[in-house]
Amino acid sequence: xxxxxxxxxxxDAPSNIQLLAGLLKDKYQIKIATDGQRCLDLxxxxxxxxxxxxxxxxxxxxxxxxxxHLQANDxxxxxxxxxxxxxxxxxxxxxxxxxxxVDYIIKPYSPAIVEARVATHIKLKQQNDALRRLAMEDQxxxxxxxxxxxxxxxxxxxxxHRHNLTLSVLMIDIDHFKAVNDEHGHSVGDAVLxxxxxxxxxxxxxxxxxxxFGGEEFVIILDNCxxxxxxxxxxxxxxxxxxxxxxxxRVSASFGLAQLRDxxxxxxxxxxxxxxxxxxxxxxxRNRVELAD
Numbered sequence: 001x002x003x004x005x006x007x008x009x010x011x012d013a014p015s016n017i018q019l020l021a022g023l024l025k026d027k028y029q030i031k032i033a034t035d036g037q038r039c040l041d042l043x044x045x046x047x048x049x050x051x052x053x054x055x056x057x058x059x060x061x062x063x064x065x066x067x068x069h070l071q072a073n074d075x076x077x078x079x080x081x082x083x084x085x086x087x088x089x090x091x092x093x094x095x096x097x098x099x100x101x102v103d104y105i106i107k108p109y110s111p112a113i114v115e116a117r118v119a120t121h122i123k124l125k126q127q128n129d130a131l132r133r134l135a136m137e138d139q140x141x142x143x144x145x146x147x148x149x150x151x152x153x154x155x156x157x158x159x160x161h162r163h164n165l166t167l168s169v170l171m172i173d174i175d176h177f178k179a180v181n182d183e184h185g186h187s188v189g190d191a192v193l194x195x196x197x198x199x200x201x202x203x204x205x206x207x208x209x210x211x212x213f214g215g216e217e218f219v220i221i222l223d224n225c226x227x228x229x230x231x232x233x234x235x236x237x238x239x240x241x242x243x244x245x246x247x248x249x250r251v252s253a254s255f256g257l258a259q260l261r262d263x264x265x266x267x268x269x270x271x272x273x274x275x276x277x278x279x280x281x282x283x284x285x286r287n288r289v290e291l292a293d
Contacts, residue, residue: 004029005122008049010039010066011084012058016107020053020084023111024118036061040069043076050125051118056085056096064099071100078128080121084109138212140190141197149211149219153267156209156221160260167260168230169267170220171274172200172237175252175286177216188247195246196253203240219271227259227291234289242287254281258292 006029011017014034021030031049033039036058043049052070056063063083070076082103083096093104102124103117138145144152153169160167174180174196181189193216200210200218209221222230234255242252256278260270273292281290 005050005126006031006047007118008033008039008042008052010034010036010052010058010063011055013055016055016084020114023114027115028118028122035059036063036066036069039066040076043070043079044073049079051121052079052081053084053118054081054101056083056087056092064096067096067099067101078132080125082117082121084114141194141212143197143201143218144209144211146211146213149209149213149221150267152209153221153271156223157260157264157267157270160223161262165224166226167270168222168225168227169258169260169270169274170222170230170234170237171213171256171258171271171278172218172220172253173278173282174216175254175282180249180251184247184249188249191247192249192251195244196241196251199240199244200237203237219274227257227293230257230259231289231291238287238289252287254278254286255289256281256292257289 004027007024008031009017009020010033011020012034017032017034021032024030029047031042033042037060039052039054043052054063054066063085067081070079070081080102081100082105083101084105084107085092086107088106096104102121105114105117136144136148156167159165174192177189177192180192197210197212197218200220204210204220207223211219213219222233225233234257238253238255242250256274256276258270258273258277264270277290277292281288284290
């Protein structure tokens with residue numbers, strides 16, 4: 001069964017919520033909030049809303065203020081907002097759209113119009129999400145692609161320096177992968193890459209950034225992780241990989257680990273040291289973890 005999209009209905013009048021929820025509950029999963037702060041909390045809780053229907057006139061924090069907060073937050077900026085309000089002046093609608101809302105519905109509303117506009121913006125959200133995934137994901141493994149890795153890494157490096165946090169970078173290369181393609185074909189090679197990626201995801205924390213760097217190479221950014229902890233993490237990944245036959249083959253990988261230094265200004269600097277450690281792992285027999293520095 002296809003998963004229902006989630007709507008967040010925000011109104012300080014329970015009767016208004018009841019009307020909208022009754023109209024839309026058969027097609028969508030409904031979350032409700034009766035004030036602005038509750039809306040902001042629910043917008044970041046699972047399941048994240050696919051669309052917010054937001055009243056303007058609410059006490060303490062009105063809908064316009066709520067919209068500003070949602071638009072200013074990276075984790076909620078992509079959620080489309082439809083204002084549903086009795087404020088029927090042209091300048092009110094214009095102001096709401098300028099703030100970032102995708103639509104403006106004036107009360108009293110036609111149920112058919114509400115249903116149609118909600119359906120339209122849900123479809124647009126799904127299409128935008130699909131395009132965003134295509135831009136961010138490696139299409140074979142479902143991991144982040146190299147472009148996203150470089151973008152995210154810059155932010156993680158800056159955050160680590162700003163808050164005096166440890167950070168380590170793990171570079172991984174599947175051993176003798178060319179032989180897999182040559183002897184078993186590229187379809188088997190692709191299956192190996194997908195399953196290796198799945199093992200890395202299963203063995204990693206939610207906050208870890210895992211990316212396919214290119215070919216049979218992977219990079220993992222480990223937040224709040226020094227060299228000693230990173231080495232243990234790398235060894236767990238290495239053992240999980242060698243202990244899981246893939247496509248009937250014994251697959252292993254070499255690992256290079258480096259920790260962010262105070263003097264590192266860019267991600268490329270720490271990545272370069274991880275790459276050098278990976279080179280050492282290959283030269284020292286493969287299927288092993290080597291540390292930089």
